[in-house]
Amino acid sequence: MKVLFDVTALLPKNLSTEGIYVRSLYKTLRGIGVDITAVYTQPKSIRENHIEFHLKNSAKKFWGLFHSKGTILHGSSGNLLSESDKFKKIISVNDMAMFREGYTDEKTSSQLQDHLKQQIQMDPLAVIVPSFEVHSEFLVRFPKMVNRVHVIQPGCDHIIENSNLNDQRIVNAPYFLFVGPIDKKSNVLGVIKAFHGFCELQKDIRLVIVGEPGFGSEAILKVMKTSPHHERIRLVGH
Secondary structure, three states: OOEEEEOHHHOOOOOOHHHHHHHHHHHHHHHOOOOEEEEEOOOOOOOOOOHHHHHOOOOEEOOHHHOOOOOEEEEOOOOOOOOOOOOEEEEEOOOOHHHOOOOOOHHHHHHHHHHHHHHHHOOOOEEEEOOHHHHHHHHHHOHHHOOOEEEOOOOOHHHHHHOOOOOOOOOOOOEEEEEOOEOOOOOHHHHHHHHHHHHOOOOOOEEEEEOOEOOOHHHHHHHHHOOOOHHHEEEEEO
C-alpha cells in the first residue's frame, strides 16, 4: 500500500526537533521498504525549500486528486493535508502543550487548539503520540479516540550520521545533555531542579543545554544565572 508522507516540516534550512523527527521517520520507513512518497504544502510564510537537501531525495507538492483510494496519508507534523474520505489518514501529535495555561501566548494556544480539533474531525484512522503522558492528555480532550492512539517513542538513530566528526568536547567533565527550546513546554526548569539535586551527589557533574530561547525563556534564564551551581551550567545555543 502506498504512503503519502507529509514533509512540510523540512522546508526550512534549520530543522526544529519536529523536523528531525519527520526526517528520521521518513528515512526509516523508506529504509524498510515502505512504498512511500514525500509530499508537502508550501505555506506563504515559508518561501524556501530545503526538503531535497534534508532527505537526499525529491518531494512533490500534494495534490489529493491524483492518488488512488485507500492510500495512507501520514500527517507527520500534526497536519492532515486532505479531508477526502479516500485516504486512510494517520496523524502524529507531538504534544498537548497548547492546552496548558502559560505554555505559550493565548492567541497561539487558541489557534493550535482549534487546528488540532479540526484535524481530529477529519477522522484519522490512527494517532501517533511520543509518550504515555501525551497519550493521557490527548484522551482527556478526545476520549472517543481511545482505540486509535498509539504510543511510539522517538528513537535517535539520526545521531549516527554525525558519528564520524572530530570529537569537539563542550566540557571536559561528565555532563547531562538537554536538547530543545528553552521554554516552559520543554520543562527546562524541571531539568535544572533535578540537576541541583544531583550536584550534591557528584561534584564535577555539568549540565549542557543545546537550544534557542523560546516562550517564557526570560524567567528560565534568570533561574540559571542565579543558580548556586550556575558555573556548572553551559548554554550552547542552536
